[in-house]
Amino acid sequence: MSAVIDAAVAALQKRLSGGFDGVAKFVMPGEGALMIDASGVRPGDEPADVTLTADAETFKAILDGDLNPTMAFMSGKLSVDGSMGLAMQLGSALS
Numbered sequence: 001m002s003a004v005i006d007a008a009v010a011a012l013q014k015r016l017s018g019g020f021d022g023v024a025k026f027v028m029p030g031e032g033a034l035m036i037d038a039s040g041v042r043p044g045d046e047p048a049d050v051t052l053t054a055d056a057e058t059f060k061a062i063l064d065g066d067l068n069p070t071m072a073f074m075s076g077k078l079s080v081d082g083s084m085g086l087a088m089q090l091g092s093a094l095s
Helices: 003-015 056-064 069-074 084-094
Strands: 024-028 032-037 040-043 050-053 079-082
Touching: 003 024, 003 032, 003 040, 003 056, 024 056, 024 084, 050 084, 056 069, 069 084, 079 084
Parallel strands: 024 050
Antiparallel strands: 024 032, 032 040, 050 079
């Protein structure tokens, strides 16, 4: 597992300590993927209700609060496949 994924899991566990209502996957090409669901955040690459894809730099900027997830999506830095409603809920949790 990549150090980038490990750091992302640790950061997201703090923000989503109560879990997430649905199953989301965040993919960082070249680094790996992580899963977010009712039990929390963990490394993994399983089927999900929504899959968000961005490079590690974009994901770090979102976590650091330097990039709004909606703006990342609108500018093409973040792609969403699946439930847009869950993506919006996750974006609110990340903001």
